[in-house]
Amino acid sequence: MSTFSGRPAYLQIADDLRSQILDGTLKTDDKLPSEPELMTDYGVSRIVVRQALDVLRTEGLIVKQQGRGSYVRSLRPPTRRVIGHLYNERPQSSPFASVTSAGGQRPEWDYQSRKTTASKVIADRLGIAPGDPVMRTSYRFLADDEPVMLSTSFEPLAITEGTEIEQPESGPVTGVVPRFDRIGLHITHVKEDVTGRAARPYEAETLSVPQGVPVLVIERTYYVEDRPVETADIVVSSARYLLSYRLEIPGRD
Incomplete structure (x- = not known):
């Protein structure tokens, strides 16, 4: 040496x-x-x-x-998530369920929903006032019994309270887009901001994140035109997911 x-x-x-x-x-x-x-x-x-x-x-x-x-350790995640084509067709159910099933795995998730009030950060993302009532739902997503993703979503109760989709997982359909379709609010676009950071203890334990491997945090917000109707923080291990983008370029005039 x-x-x-x-x-x-x-x-x-x-x-x-x-x-x-x-x-x-x-x-x-x-x-x-x-x-x-x-x-x-x-x-x-x-x-x-x-x-x-x-x-x-x-x-x-x-x-x-x-x-x-x-x-x-493998330096290339085994699962590719193609952001640009996540919604090639209007979804009829949970995107996680569709993508996981297409990959030959069995999708499951557990969740807990409760009414709470919006923090300033969440209020800013939803275009409401801090302290306004929201439905908060925490998810743990599994593929073939293995936890692969965590998510916490927020929806303004001013929109959903008293409707059949007030409880995100107890209505006639699941998945944000088809749920809001049921009440006549047709989501037009989704915005995702992706950052990386060290895994927090619960995340590392639940998702089996190897030491030294960061997690990807996806801040996803659904819009009806300019109105945000749902926002979520999604956490996945970068050892498992590769965020792969394919974006179409408009043709020449």
């Missing part, structure tokens, strides 16, 4: 292993050499090897399997 760089030994080892992962020498699901093997290969102590492996785990490049060792 070269020491002329002046970098600590554990960082040099991490650099070398990282390069092997990124250039494909070490591939997805490959097992890294054991700690004793790395100690011999690099001529360092066990604590230095462990520090190097901790760096790679923090970066989300490897995962540790208890009693088996460390393995290269």
Whole structure:
């Protein structure tokens, strides 16, 4: 191992292993050499090897399997979500159910709805006043019994209260678009803002987010013309979902 760089030994080892992962020498699901093997290969102590492996785990490049060792984590999520074509046709049910079923998996979700009041952030997104009544619904979405997505949605009760869609999951249909169609409000467009951040403890545990892997947070708002009628915060692991965009370019005149 070269020491002329002046970098600590554990960082040099991490650099070398990282390069092997990124250039494909070490591939997805490959097992890294054991700690004793790395100690011999690099001529360092066990604590230095462990520090190097901790760096790679923090970066989300490897995962540790208890009693088996460390393995290269897949850098490409297995599930592609095509944002630009999510609504090629007007949905008749939950988009999650449709997409999950199309992928050969069984969709399920559990939820809890309750009446509450809008915070300033939610009020701004819905175009209402802070403190106005809203229906808040928290979801946990599963594919083949495995939790894959969390969501919290808000709908102004000034629109839905007393209608057959007041309870988002207890009416005649599910899915935001077909639900609002039932009361004569036809959603015209959806806006999504996507950010990334570290997983919070509940998110990491529920979605099995590997250490060092960020979550994607999708702020989605449905509109009827210029009027927002539902907004939601959706959380998925970036280890599972790739947000893939396909946007049509208008033809030349």
